[in-house]
Amino acid sequence: MLATFLIGLREGLEAALVVGILVAYLTRLGRRDVLPRLWAGVGLAVGLALAIGAVLTFGAYSLTFQAQEILGGTLSLVAVGMVTWMIFWMQRTARTMKKTLEGGIDRALAQGSMWALVVLGFVSVAREGVESALLLWSMVESFGDAPAALTGAVLGIAVSVAAGYFIAKGALRLNLRVFFTWTGAFLVIVAAGVLAYAIHDLQEAAVLPGPFTAGAPVDPVTGAVAVGWAGFPFGWAFDLSGVIAPGSAIAVILQAIVGFMPQMTWLQVIAWVLYVAIVGTSYLRGVRGPERAARPAPAVAPASVPPSPHMRDALVSSASTEGAR
Template sequence: MLATFLIGLREGLEAALVVGILVAYLTRLDRRDVLPRLWVGVGLAIALALAIGAIFTFGAYALTFEAQELIGGLLSLLAVAMVTWMIFWMQRSARTMKRSLEGGIDRALATGGLWGIVVIGFVSVAREGVETTLLLWAMVQDFGDAPTALLGAVLGILAAVVLGWLLARGMVRLDLRVFFTWTGAFLVVVAAGVLAYAIHDLQEAGALPGPFGPMAPIDPATGAVAVGWAGFPFGWAFDLSAVIPPGSALAALLQATIGFMPVMSWLQVISWAVYVAVVGIFWARGIRRPSPTASSPASVPSQQGAS
């Protein structure tokens, strides 16, 4: 619940800030007449995210186990790619987000294309919605406890909506640069865990060599798949299930926060380590870059001040 709550909070707050900027700017321009079209776009984006989640959830029931694992692994890889892109997109674009959104509104109003407001609302929210759906679906498949994971996500999104409203009204202040920086670091680790589980799914489906396939090294003493260096590269890297039971609260906490599982293959461990090292280095470089003087998402306009 903690991991999905934080994901729902971060992604929901991104969407809430975008909507808050758009609503405040239209209010300042005294164009409240086009606000319903903006809300239509937001509603369509939410519906798209829910529809994608339903298709992934219920469409998998008609598939074989191998097909489910293959699709699950590929969708998890897609989720990792989208999250990685979003982390660096926020680093590059967050400081100019407000100006870009207001520019889009100006162009739509100037050309008379009022349905462009619908498109702006849809695109602005759909990006976070689809990304959140993919990431949460992958994590639910990973954790195996759908009700708790989804409850955490819903609570996070609700908290984001409330926080976004309070920010837009000027009733609370939050250093959004710090918030998105450190939640970005958290998402790097979460995405690494999703990547590791995607490798697990693909190994179970037979798309990648691993402990479940014919290339797995066998321990001659036990007849089981080898563990440790003897299992390199397609066996188990470690098996700590005797110390940390897979179904225990500690195992769930470690899996939700750092992507650790009591039993992991070598390909899982290597992919996790490489992802954290490479993406973490680029993330650290991004936060050390000097900040330009452009507007930041922390300067969300207050509707009270605007009107």
């Protein structure tokens, strides 16, 4: 519930802030008459996200095990791609989001079309909705506990809607830059875990080489798939199932927060490490960039320029004249 709660809170608050900016601007323009069109677009976006989540979670599929694993792994990769893009998009456009959204309203009102505002409301929320549906579905699949995961997501979205309302009314102050910075870093770790789970699905489907295929390295003593360096690169990187039970509370918490599983393949570990190293480093650079730009430049003392020979002679002559006086 913790991981899905935080995801629902972040995604929901982002959508709530977008809608709040649009509603506040229309109200300031005195065009509350077109608010129903905006809300219609928002409602369509929410309906699309719920429909995608319901189909993925509760839909009945007449697929083979291999096809199910391929579908799950592919959709998890799509979710990772969307989350990664959203993290950097939010980091890049957060400062100009209000101006961009207000410009979209101006263009929609200038067109005079009823559908222009409907489309604006739909597009403004649909991205977060579809992204949340895919990410939450991937996490539900990896946890194997749909009720708890969905409950956490619903609670997070409910809190985000309430927070967005009170922020718009001025009753709640929240440092959004700090909030989105920390939740963005959390999403980098979550996305790395989803990526590792996607690799596991694709290995089970034999799309990628791993311990489930005939090419896996085998321990000559036990005959089982090799573990550790002997299993590199297509065996098990480690197997801590004897220490941490796969279904235990600590295993679920670690998987939810950092994507850790008691038994992971080398490809999973490599994918996790590379994702966190590359995406995490790029994200931290983006965070530090605005902070450095906001710091005032240090005052620089004017450089002393040595006087020219003519100026030096004039100064000496002036000093001699003063001495004579």
